Amino acid sequence: MQRKATFQSLSWLWDLYKRKLLDMDPPYQRRSIWNQPYKEFFIDTVLNDYPCPAIFLYENITPDGIAKYSVVDGKQRLLTLCHEPAVNIPQQLISIYASLRPRLEVVEQRVTAALLTYSRQNMLPFIARIKTIESAAEKIETGRYRSFSEIDDLVAVTLVVPTLRHEAEAIEYCEGVFRIQDVKLRTSARKPPDLFRFDSTRLYGVLVRPGGIDADVESIYDIKFEIQIRTAFEHAWIVATHPLTYKSDTVDWRRLRLAAQLKAAAEQLDLSILQFEELAGGIVEAPWPEIETKRQVVSLIERLVRDEIIPSEANPKDMSRFADNLLSLVRASHKRIDFGIAMAEMERRLRLFSADTFPRSASLLQVCMGLLQEGGLLSGPLQRYSCHVTDHLLEIFPGVSGLTPVFRYSRADAGVED
Numbered sequence: 001m002q003r004k005a006t007f008q009s010l011s012w013l014w015d016l017y018k019r020k021l022l023d024m025d026p027p028y029q030r031r032s033i034w035n036q037p038y039k040e041f042f043i044d045t046v047l048n049d050y051p052c053p054a055i056f057l058y059e060n061i062t063p064d065g066i067a068k069y070s071v072v073d074g075k076q077r078l079l080t081l082c083h084e085p086a087v088n089i090p091q092q093l094i095s096i097y098a099s100l101r102p103r104l105e106v107v108e109q110r111v112t113a114a115l116l117t118y119s120r121q122n123m124l125p126f127i128a129r130i131k132t133i134e135s136a137a138e139k140i141e142t143g144r145y146r147s148f149s150e151i152d153d154l155v156a157v158t159l160v161v162p163t164l165r166h167e168a169e170a171i172e173y174c175e176g177v178f179r180i181q182d183v184k185l186r187t188s189a190r191k192p193p194d195l196f197r198f199d200s201t202r203l204y205g206v207l208v209r210p211g212g213i214d215a216d217v218e219s220i221y222d223i224k225f226e227i228q229i230r231t232a233f234e235h236a237w238i239v240a241t242h243p244l245t246y247k248s249d250t251v252d253w254r255r256l257r258l259a260a261q262l263k264a265a266a267e268q269l270d271l272s273i274l275q276f277e278e279l280a281g282g283i284v285e286a287p288w289p290e291i292e293t294k295r296q297v298v299s300l301i302e303r304l305v306r307d308e309i310i311p312s313e314a315n316p317k318d319m320s321r322f323a324d325n326l327l328s329l330v331r332a333s334h335k336r337i338d339f340g341i342a343m344a345e346m347e348r349r350l351r352l353f354s355a356d357t358f359p360r361s362a363s364l365l366q367v368c369m370g371l372l373q374e375g376g377l378l379s380g381p382l383q384r385y386s387c388h389v390t391d392h393l394l395e396i397f398p399g400v401s402g403l404t405p406v407f408r409y410s411r412a413d414a415g416v417e418d
Helices: 010-018 036-047 075-083 091-121 133-140 164-177 232-244 253-274 276-281 289-306 319-332 339-350 364-374 391-396 398-402
Strands: 056-061 067-073 126-130 155-161 179-184 201-206 225-231
Touching: 010 075, 036 075, 036 091, 067 075, 091 126, 091 133, 091 155, 091 164, 091 225, 155 164, 155 232, 164 179, 164 201, 164 225, 164 253, 225 232, 232 253, 253 276, 289 319, 289 339, 319 339, 319 364, 339 364, 364 391, 364 398, 391 398
Parallel strands: 155 225
Antiparallel strands: 056 067, 126 155, 179 201, 201 225
């Protein structure tokens, strides 16, 4: 095999690619692995005429006399040149962005680490991103910025809170971990009452600079980032409509109108949640036996806690869920019994305890299960219900051993071979 070295222009490679004469994926090639920063650094290298390693192509002449080429080495570089739209972006922006990208990544990592702790503690959705070079170019061309340093969302994060009521707490947390320089509340923008558009609360800040870091040296502590705080309904609206209107190839009045109508609906949902108790109070209630039964359970437990029969620490975290579970347990009994009778017997037996003698090694539902079984009101096999029977519960109520089926903590307990 004869090898020869030649110098070729980018236009020559581009022409081969567009005419499908350049095979990027011969059988011996690996998959594409370069991430965005690698691509941007290589584009910067080409545009600045820096030296780069040679690209190796295998030439094959077809019977028609046409030269076709297969990539032996240099696939990542050629894909970057042929697929990357950044070649149409001004060289100065590419150079600045490429040099800034490593610092942007560090800022994004640190902001994410700080907010991820808060979002996990409060079970809040959280999103972080670094603006792509294409998006940065579009931002510059809006004409709203006088310098590159004014772009304040090269790193941007979104924190999704359940309701408007949770927004102030999120802002307070951000102000405690970052140096927030500007806060644009959703209520601060002037807008007519019949206009519905994006208006999430946005915070702009920088990382807190540690002592001893020279303030005159440009660093990660000078990079401003944006924090958007959205409600769940607002976030759903943005995610669903953003690609259909704001970042769409179609300019359509009807699309924009529909997006605005959906934004109005999202705002109404947020307001309804904010005023949930007041609005619910105005609804005329219809009779429904299941709801009344659950109310009786909640009323009983609250009464026993108030009378210091059930200790406060045994009080269910979610009373509605507890009522559902107790109702399911009673209905699952092999022996059918009126729920009102079961409740009365359970209260009588619970009142034999005091806050001092109430079992601490079992949950309240487990205690209720044991008392109902002792009173002959609960028997197995249960229908579509697995009893949560533990060793401690068996010590207190041995009779629950007859209740089946039983929840198993391991496959071995269930008699299933691995």
